[in-house]
Amino acid sequence: MLLSPYPTTGDRIRVTLLWIWCGLVILFLLVPILIPVPLSFNSGAFFIFPLEGLSTRWYEVVLGTQRWQSAIGNSLIVAFGTTLIATTLGTLTAIALSDEKFPGRRIVMPLLLSPLIVPVVITAVGSYLFYARVGLASSYAGIILAHTALASPFVVVTVGASLTGFDRNLMRAAAISGAKPVTAFFRVMLPLILPGVLSGAAFAFVTSFDEVVVVQFLASASQRTMPLEMFIGLREKLSPAITAAATLMMALSIVLLVVANLLARRGLKQPGAA
């Protein structure tokens, strides 16, 4: 309730000022992320409005040249690998942690979340140091492993949230009906927590797809991902191709995260939830 039923002039002024301030803040939030979109369709090579004309030439650069194509390919390899491992292991861990009798839950949870808190440069430099010793530097496996550490907390948290609405008696009922634990998991639990699992998978995918610092330290020249190619491009010379790449990446993250959030919400109020 912003205004009482009988507002005074002072109230009206306050609320008007609040709206103006918030309008400016919303512009501050939205304009910067929207600006690259029209610029990416600019036919000229400069970042100045008004646009010279509309064209898709910068998208042709990003989607058509070998350098960007291999970067997109690398990003997809790493992101799919990370999503697969983080989602599988994260889901198992979330199931284990949802059991109140899990020993040392209060210690394990902060440890699992720590990759989100530790400054990413420290993670990147540490991985570089260790992976070089065990022969994992400059390998897809190394990048995927490091990304799994960064992405799995999201899976554990989202699947954990969907498990709070899961009635454990269903698993007991399945066991009494003769189902083995694995069968009960695939036929009873997984279908019910699937929205949470898919949501976690989307978070994991976006985390890996957007990550640039770890990749910068671990990737060899042939393993450059799309964000790393962007980072290098931004350091060298600002080309409109970067606005096209940025627009593509932004569209992908936003679509995936909208889906992830809708799924997470659905997962919390599904039929069969306790």
Next chain:
Amino acid sequence: MSALQPSEVDRPALARGRSAAADADRKSVSAALRRAEFGDRLRSLLLAAPLLVLLALSFGIPIVLLLSRAVYDPTIADALPRTAAALSGWNGQGLPADDAFTALASDLKDDQVKGTAYELAKSLNARLPGARSQVLKTVRKLGDDSGQPPLEIMKSVPFWSAPSTWPAIQNGTRSFTSFYLLSALDLRWNTDGGIERVPPEQAIFVQVFLRTFLVAAAVTLATLILGFPLAYLIANLPKGPAAVLIVAVLLPFWTSILVRTAAWTVLLQKFGLVNDLLLWVGVASDRLDLMYSRMGLIIAMTHIQLPFTLLPIYSVMRTIQPSQMKAAYSLGARPFTAFRRIYLPQVFPGVMAGCLLTFILCLGYYITPALIGGASDQLISNFIANYVNVELNWEMAAALSFILLVFTLALFGIFARILGLDRLKLV
């Protein structure tokens, strides 16, 4: 379950009467339950084990290994075993005896053969600026077959008779060292065994840490000033309009830091939109250099962190009953008094959560300062990366990481202590 059935051996218990039998039953039931519970626990541990092992390998060990580099550096000890032995009885005053010079000469010769001379020169140079060229020069001289005795060669290079050289070597031959951690705070051991500040012209890191805290504080404050009113507005709007505004907050939140930094590099150009706007409003009379400036960095970081500050505040504000404010008004409180005495104390945990989160995350910023900050706007993470990428000085990078991590974890400890981990919502 066989344990529950009376068997041959249970006959004496049966003879003792019903209550004893019931007692035994209860015992075996609870034993069976304990076994089952133990099995459950074991199974949940096994379920969690793969991820925990993977995290230990991919995240835990790398970080421990990196941090250990800050305090353990065997390069000099490995390269100078004889010198280390010769210096073991030296009291650190004046110059050591001639046998230390001879030992150093033969160690250097060995290092040249083994190919470790350059590593040694680099490592010594970190402790003793200028040592690299001197070590390499001496190694070359020792390698020449001039027939000159090694001791004479050593004495002929003034560097080896300088007062600061031998204490640094002696320090270096101890593999466990506090040298790098102290350096990361612009401190060092003095010749009397106390800790002192390094001379001002060598001091860099305290300034960088202060800069990092300052930028983090400025960004936190800016996000609070921008975010608090917006959170208040959204929390007090009807469902539909509130959802629209929340989407406006979430869209940038869901866009990666790199993409948003890229957008800001476009906006902050000399002929970019921000300068256009400043000229149009009349704030500036000429186009400003916002790229590679502190101002540009803080603006971009504020944009990136705003949702992190806003969302926790909003989630607390949503739970506050509007009737409480109405009650305060009807009891005669002026709007400002009601806000300060009724509303603020209740949203305070949300404000703390949002601000602490933003502050902690700002301490670790790397991408945005690297792309938008100038040379004097680089934060501590950029220095860590630079020590690894350019200077190849792992020990210094490790020491800076160590201190950054201590600050981060301490603040996170405060966060978890007063607010609980549940506030760390990810969606």
